Amino acid sequence: MSEYTSTENIIKENVENLQIEDGRILENKQRKKSSRYWINLALKLITIGLIWAHFIWATYYFIDKTSDTLEATTCTGYGFWMILFIFIHFGIMYKLALKPYVMPKFRKYVWNPTVQLLKKIKYGAIIFYVLVLIAIIAFLVVDTDGDRHRLISLCGLVVYVIIGFVLSSNKRKIQWHTVTWGLILQFTLGLLMIRWETGRNVFNCVGDKVDTFLKYALNGSAFVYGNLLVNQESVFAFNALAAIYFFSFIINILFYYGIMQNVVAGMGKFIQWVMGTSICESVNSATTVFLGMSEAPLMLKPYLKDMTESEIHSIMTAGFAMVSGTVLAAYISFGASPAHLITASVMSAPAALCYSKLVCPETEEIVATEEKIEAVQMEFDSVLDAASKGTQDASEIVIAIISSLIAFIAFIYFINGILGWLGMLVGFTDESEIWSVELILGKIFIPITYIMGVQWDECEKVGQLIGIKTMVNEFVAFQKMGSMNLTPKSKVIATYSICGFANPGSVGIMLSTLGTLMPTRKEVLSKLVMSSFVAGCITCFMTACVAGLLIGDGEDV
Template structure:
């Protein structure tokens, strides 16, 4: 084995699943910063002291707030769920659950349940032929009965079922190994996507929770707008609302905060646990599951970094799944820009969450696994980020955000300019055959809107708005989602059509992203560049179809 397998990685950090040093083993990669100093023997004591002090302060404040709420105010928990004491109580419960999970549940409760309950039941279930498919089939029948009863007063709401059937059929027809399709994974993913939609879109409590979360994110991102006004002046930021100074300012704050969460290992824990849950739910390999969970928060170029040491050992099906997940979702750092165009924060978050299981199941439908998966759950360890300190992590986050903002500005200017150029050419060609009136000029939006009318109709959009939503999907697919969200903010759409449009364009599947995906993964796995170029277009289509399926479920569940 060579002395180094990655930047600043030492030999003692490279092990295989059984702890040996065999050269063929899949490496576990834990980067070591340059000039890293051995940890002080007092460091652990200091960290524990700080954590205990913070936890004690949280408990003291919660007790104080509880006393004040009961004795000095006349509010109720319902009225303060998203604004006052009720919201603080919810946060307090989550904090206690996190502490209990880390120190009690994870070590002492979950392993015995998994060993003595879950694994024996799973083994017994596998002995019965087609038991899993039968169980999933019953759930699908229950969902269908629910939809029939729920839409009894408006049968038009069942139209998106047609779209779901069409997109699944497309995935099946495009599959090169139809006999290897894991139908349990496909059905599990579809059921999980529907249940998430039911909880987050249709259920009043779930919808209110995510609406509250969306409002809090919006409030958090607005702090960046105030900071931007301090730097650039209130006239440019607050009064004129110039996009580069107003909307994009929030990206700095998001990247800044995410890097801090990475420094403390919080983000890695969240992503790894979500990935393990998706693996348990869908039966997909751990790397695909972790990547799909990461795509809820990160972009398609950031998520693979978590899997950097394992990428070169992945099968074609796993690579296809990683690319599909990247195309089917968006990065949390750019949600602020979409919100500034009028998109609902709650629906943007819901779309990212629903796309996680959908991308996994659809990628396995389009490109099933036929190779041996080398990277198992026991290989995966949390990766430590190369930050010297909290301040170093925060500063690097802000610096990375600057590159993201510059890239967004460059892409917007170039792509919008290209649209203007294409529209100019189309308008000129139209005038040569008699289309001279202002409302009849040929434009890219009008052509794409007409092409995608059947597509939007199967999602549940009313006929008179199908062309508008089709324009958004077309612009998102051939240009990018920024331009599509910008145009959506300028359109007069009904609330339901706007919701369906939001889900259908909330993804990175566009030509520019294809180049980003190939360059990012190509740098991580140079030995598999041919595999990447062979699979990327298929994954691009998969990402588009996942967004359309999510839009169909939103159409089914939105009255």
């Protein structure tokens, strides 16, 4: 009995000691959190103070020492700094006052009652969409007066929507609200960015700034690999892929300080509100405009493992349908218009979501909601730990990209070698007639290019560009386009139709990148990749249709 009592006392004593130790550990963690809170607050106040001091100084210098105007400096000088200053303080005001106090009351007393009222109106949504359709048709009737050939592009849009419906994995689950608003947004962006010069200039400025930011990675890459390989020869592995290291490094730091969580939530709200898509896929679609398929998913890294198949399909479709800011300079060097390159990517953002939700509708419960995204905290010990882990993740992605590109592109050239040999045996030896995957697809794509609005006598040329882009990559396609004699409108339509990453090498990149970021979902990625590849291709074609619809044959483009 005494031994039993003694053992029981020892156990109780150990339990009490463990509880005391747990209490000390908890207390230490709370102290660390408290000290970290005050340190972060002090850093934020110091940063805001420095921003104000510099802005006042810059304002004084701009007014007193220069003769520049705000309009002339909106993208390069004081005007641009003023815009950033306003955005920074709007973000602070939104977080501290608008979001916690104003927005809940607005939703409760204004927005929700308005939505409920509209829902009570019988066939209210149908009436609204019919009115929008009538407005668009009226605009096109007036705008295409004397140039009805442009309306063929409208037929092309209808054909692609029908194809998406036929390919849909679950036709009964299609959310037509999302599809319709995606088309409306795409057309509206086309009006603002193709027809309105100011809109083009704004997006050109944003694209230039993002491109400049990512190019800072070239300085680090040139230090490691040498200026010859990085800047003079522009070797892909050392030039274009360097931005992934830098971007992953920066993203992890922003996650550590909680900045990226707010950016992710904020950017997705508008698209989510308009189209009814989830916040993660909405944010990804917006950020892919400038960051590309490899970098954009890094912003959603903590949430990828919980995404539904439809959300994953949307992310992949957006990656295939757009290009990143890092490669625009290469396309421009081949003669492509910077304004149209930016416009093509921006217009494809809502279109990619629209078409993805048509082909792969949502059938599961969405886990990564806005509330959970804002609550996620990255598990980093320090800002240096966050930065180092970002570069480690980037290393895995870069290695995967390089290996996949070598394998996929080599395979295409292997197929072309066989086709060329078979053609040679039956007399096709001329350089322009050598059998290849691109040549065959150029013939196949003739009707596709025609319904985009290309003149019939140039359809095969544009179709060949699409074939090259689809089976090799868009770099080769833009290079080929620079040597082609195309009319201005056909060149613009071709630019829009090939301005996307949908090619075999990108399939490997997509699987490698997302497979690294979500290793437990590789089977899902393999199942969805070809469907999203096709959706990405058709998204580019739809954007080209909108361009063909809005640009006249004799207009300056």
